[in-house]
Amino acid sequence: MAVYTDVSDEDLAAFVALYDIGDTLALKGIAEGVENSNFLLHTTSGYFILTLYEKRVNPADLPFFLELMRHLAARGISCPQPIAARSGAMLGELAGRPAAIISFLDGMWVRRPKREHCAELGEALARFHLAGADFAGQRPNTLSVDSWRPLLGASLDQADTVVPGLAAELTAELDHLESRWPTGLPAGVIHADLFPDNVFFIGERLSGLIDFYFACNDAFAYDVAICLNAWCFEPDLSFNVTKARALLNGYRQVRDFTDAEFAALPLLARGSALRFLLTRLHDWLRVPPGALVTPKDPREYLRKLRFHQGVSTASDYGLAP
Template identity: 70%
Template sequence: MAVYTDVSPEELEAFLATYDIGRLRAFKGIAEGVENSNFLLQTEAGSFILTLYEKRVNPADLPFFIGLMEHLASRGIDCPQPVKNRKGEALGTLAGRPCAIATFLIGTSVRRPKVAHCAALGETLAGLHKAGAGFAIRRTNALSVQGWRPLFEAAGARTDTVATGLQALIADELGTLEANWPTGLPAGVIHADLFPDNVFFIDDKLSGLIDFYFACNDLLAYDIAICLNAWCFEPDGAYNATKGRALLAAYGAVRPLEPAEVEALPLLARGAALRFLLTRLVDWLNVPPGALVRPHDPLEYLRKLRFHRGAQSARDYGIAA
């Protein structure tokens, strides 16, 4: 369960007294997510999500996250909306952490995405990229290629305690990606963490997106590569080209990819796999004492990275010739 900071009922009730959402009826920690402490609130006005931003989140980035959700919603993207207190503020402090309350999004995530789910995701992702074009605030992606070596160095010699030879493999991959990372591709606002548990469906119809706390400005095709990693591999580690084809075709119907984006897709997919391998590796090695959190297995992304290292072109991902 992703709860790093405990909140007492007394603290929470005092905090909610500054909002017009009624008295607290119940609250509980939410299992999904690994970055922040999340709680489901039940008040007299309904259901809400309370997020306490933990130390990895820079408080200076919070206006970007809050503003982006409002911006996207105004352009037809279904996502949670910040709830403001009586002073008109969306950000507060609770239990020594910056925090925010957001509306509760109806729907459920899928644990085993089907082809139709991947197509819906591709269409919505393209819509998000187009809707984000007018957002005025910018945020650099701290977890893009320039941020990977510091993560690798933070893991250090302990890397091989997770898998023999992993340190040498990552070092080799880092060198390749740092030397060849693409530039000049279409860029804009990306979600950067659009895993299945951050996408809700109602009766197989996509109902909304959540968890924008990795959102930033970066290459749009890199966001696609993150989704291919997260949605198109089977539990046995095999890449499902049918799912990839559905995701890419639905995306391209809304925002056609440029030839340079198509050419760069295998390298971007390698980078996306390495990014999550590294962050999972660091989390795996550094679970805070007493934290109610189950870190994700970094070796899942090692298996995906090995697939990408063998890919020859975008055709290996299901894209049309």
């Protein structure tokens, strides 16, 4: 849950007056998202989300994220839409933070995804990749393979307090991944954080994707690998190949995998497991006193990483060659 900044009624009225969305009727802080402060904004013209960008987001990246959301929606991808002020600006300032008003997207995230949800997700992810193809913005993936050595280094001396032997295990894994990390795979804009809480469904139907604040340019198959990790393990951390097959087949109905992607998938799955393991380990070892947000357990992703270490080809994920 997250509302880091209080917004006064007076400051809000002045901000809303910059937009063509009527007068404010209500504002309620939303316990959602861990990076930013989000509010439900009700005005005489409807319901919106007001987002205040807190310090974990680089303000220089905000135009990339907001323009991407506009670009995707113009190509039929259901996602929240930044509302432009009368001046045309999608980004303003409120309570000393960069701030945007964004359309309210209906849907709920699924706590226990089923095979059908994974199939819809795969299809939506492929459509997202195709829709981003002609997006002009560029943002490097600052959490890909080049960042893992420094990330690991920052936690190395305390890693064994979490799991005995973890420092050595992750160093060996990183050596392996760095020497084999694939290049030249089909690439474009990826979401890079498409966990179940960022995918909305109404009933069984996917209603939209949210939270584009990790989006960047990288290999499409790496985005698929992130989803395999986030959607296809059961609560006991066993891998559900039925869900993986549904996800991968849903994807290839819209955009098929190349041979190079097929070959790279197990390595990409290991890499994406390591990426979330490293950021969670980093946060786990640095919980500030009185923290509002409970950090996620890094050991979940250690178990997932070890699973992928035992996978030899993408067929093990249920993907026919």
